[in-house]
Amino acid sequence: MKNAVPIIDVANLRFRYRDGMEALCGIDLTIHHGEKVCLAGPNGAGKSTLFLCLAGLLKAEGKIEIAGRAPDAKTPSPIGLVFQDADDQLFCPTVGDDVAFGPRNQKLPESEVAKRVAESLAATGLSGFEPRSAHHLSGGEKKRAAIAAVLACRPEILAFDEPWANLDARACRAVTRILKDSGQTLLVASQDLYHAADVCKRLIVLDGGKTVADGPMQNLLADKGLLEAHGLDYATRCPHCRQSAA
Amino acid sequence: MEHGFIDRYGNLDSCVHRLDARVKILSAFSFIILAVTTPPKHLLAFVIYAGLLLWTVALSRVPLWHIVSRAAIVIPFSAFVALGLPFLEGKETVNFSGIDLSVPGLWLLAGAVMKASLGVAALVLLVSTTPFNRLLEGLRQLKVPSLFIDLLALTYRYVFILADQAMRLRRAAQARGFRPRWLPQAAVIGRQTGHLFVRSYNRAERIYGAMRLRGYNGSMPAGPSTALSGKNVLVLTLAVATLVFVRLFAK
Numbered sequence: 001m002k003n004a005v006p007i008i009d010v011a012n013l014r015f016r017y018r019d020g021m022e023a024l025c026g027i028d029l030t031i032h033h034g035e036k037v038c039l040a041g042p043n044g045a046g047k048s049t050l051f052l053c054l055a056g057l058l059k060a061e062g063k064i065e066i067a068g069r070a071p072d073a074k075t076p077s078p079i080g081l082v083f084q085d086a087d088d089q090l091f092c093p094t095v096g097d098d099v100a101f102g103p104r105n106q107k108l109p110e111s112e113v114a115k116r117v118a119e120s121l122a123a124t125g126l127s128g129f130e131p132r133s134a135h136h137l138s139g140g141e142k143k144r145a146a147i148a149a150v151l152a153c154r155p156e157i158l159a160f161d162e163p164w165a166n167l168d169a170r171a172c173r174a175v176t177r178i179l180k181d182s183g184q185t186l187l188v189a190s191q192d193l194y195h196a197a198d199v200c201k202r203l204i205v206l207d208g209g210k211t212v213a214d215g216p217m218q219n220l221l222a223d224k225g226l227l228e229a230h231g232l233d234y235a236t237r238c239p240h241c242r243q244s245a246a
Numbered sequence: 247m248e249h250g251f252i253d254r255y256g257n258l259d260s261c262v263h264r265l266d267a268r269v270k271i272l273s274a275f276s277f278i279i280l281a282v283t284t285p286p287k288h289l290l291a292f293v294i295y296a297g298l299l300l301w302t303v304a305l306s307r308v309p310l311w312h313i314v315s316r317a318a319i320v321i322p323f324s325a326f327v328a329l330g331l332p333f334l335e336g337k338e339t340v341n342f343s344g345i346d347l348s349v350p351g352l353w354l355l356a357g358a359v360m361k362a363s364l365g366v367a368a369l370v371l372l373v374s375t376t377p378f379n380r381l382l383e384g385l386r387q388l389k390v391p392s393l394f395i396d397l398l399a400l401t402y403r404y405v406f407i408l409a410d411q412a413m414r415l416r417r418a419a420q421a422r423g424f425r426p427r428w429l430p431q432a433a434v435i436g437r438q439t440g441h442l443f444v445r446s447y448n449r450a451e452r453i454y455g456a457m458r459l460r461g462y463n464g465s466m467p468a469g470p471s472t473a474l475s476g477k478n479v480l481v482l483t484l485a486v487a488t489l490v491f492v493r494l495f496a497k
Contacts, residue, residue, distance in 0.1 A: 088452040093379035105461030
């Protein structure tokens with residue numbers, strides 16, 4: 001049962017980069033607890049910018065309320081954002097240090113930090129990777145380590161920016177499994193509608209910094225005209241392994 | 247892309263690798279300070295320093311050529327800096343092919359080369375027997391300022407990614423026929439360097455954003471500190487005592 005108060009409430013959100021490009025032109029968005037939502041759109045649609053605004057890393061005009069309050073740089077964000085490039089997120093000498101980074105900043109006792117590191121690495125299939133350096137991980141392992149680093153902070157909302165980009169079929173399946181298993185509210189920005197359809201029930205299409213469609217995933221996927229008009233494509237087979245969707 | 251990681255042999259298993267990083271850091275720095283302060287004429291002391299270093303290399307199972315090849319890099323630099331010393335005026339001179347060379351100057355030159363080589367070899371051995379993360383943790387526990395350690399950690403983490411990006415830019419230019427031979431072509435390299443700088447700046451902003459989202463407040467959180475075991479204390483005491491003994495009595 002969804003709570004009456006949305007966990008993300010955005011109204012008339014506008015953001016302009018310093019070079020004058022308007023990336024968000026009045027976005028309205030309401031997301032409830034436990035929803036799994038895909039934000040799709042062509043390159044430059046404003047998906048990543050929207051994530052950065054929701055996480056409080058960019059200051060936008062308009063209303064943003066996350067879990068009942070506006071994002072602010074001084075308080076920890078309830079959003080766990082997984083960046084597109086995992087190298088941006090793995091900045092510590094070892095995977096273990098990276099996963100422990102958030103819990104240690106939350107000033108948790110070391111026993112709790114160790115527990116969260118073990119649980120997060122187990123959830124992403126990376127148990128035993130604590131002493132490994134990010135230099136020596138494959139692309140898929142880096143992505144999973146970045147997810148583990150965010151999971152360890154126990155955020156209320158998980159936001160993934162292009163989680164399946166540049167991954168092989170096996171790594172894509174592993175990431176999909178993690179996303180499906182997550183109990184939090186989930187936001188996924190992706191152009192890979194094959195994998196997104198496996199995880200999310202709701203699809204929001206962004207284009208030119210505006211919301212152009214919002215509805216149940218399967219209904220919008222059936223609208224070929226809408227997808228084509230906004231630079232999207234839905235294949236019923238995985239672009240990597242050519243398996244049909246379950 | 248393959249990179250020459252400085253801690254390439256850091257994950258071998260040997261009694262030297264198993265020692266606490268703090269013991270190795272303090273022993274290496276004692277070695278360097280004592281070797282640098284040894285007068286160049288105390289040849290026996292330098293022979294013993296080299297012997298102790300070779301013995302530790304043998305115990306660590308790190309290939310000797312790895313230590314020697316990296317330590318040798320410093321010889322031309324130290325020799326170049328000290329090359330003028332034999333030409334200093336001095337009472338005692340030797341004639342070499344018709345040129346009068348100062349004997350104290352020659353001793354200083356030999357001392358500079360020996361000290362630089364031994365010092366660098368000790369540091370190479372230190373990083374070859376300690377994974378970089380443990381080295382940083384050891385420095386942190388030895389109360390080295392966290393800003394310095396964070397800079398080292400981030401530099402080591404991202405220098406290879408930066409090198410990869412530079413290599414990709416160079417290959418992209420080569421793929422389009424760019425073969426730099428003439429000075430005006432340096433402008434392209436300048437633009438590539440600028441491009442690399444802008445990309446690195448953008449990456450730094452993204453990394454800082456990722457750190458802030460996970461609660462970064464100006465310093466990296468440290469893991470739990472552990473006390474040195476009795477065995478490690480014993481090894482450190484023995485190492486420093488031996489080095490001090492050699493410094494004082496071997497001439």
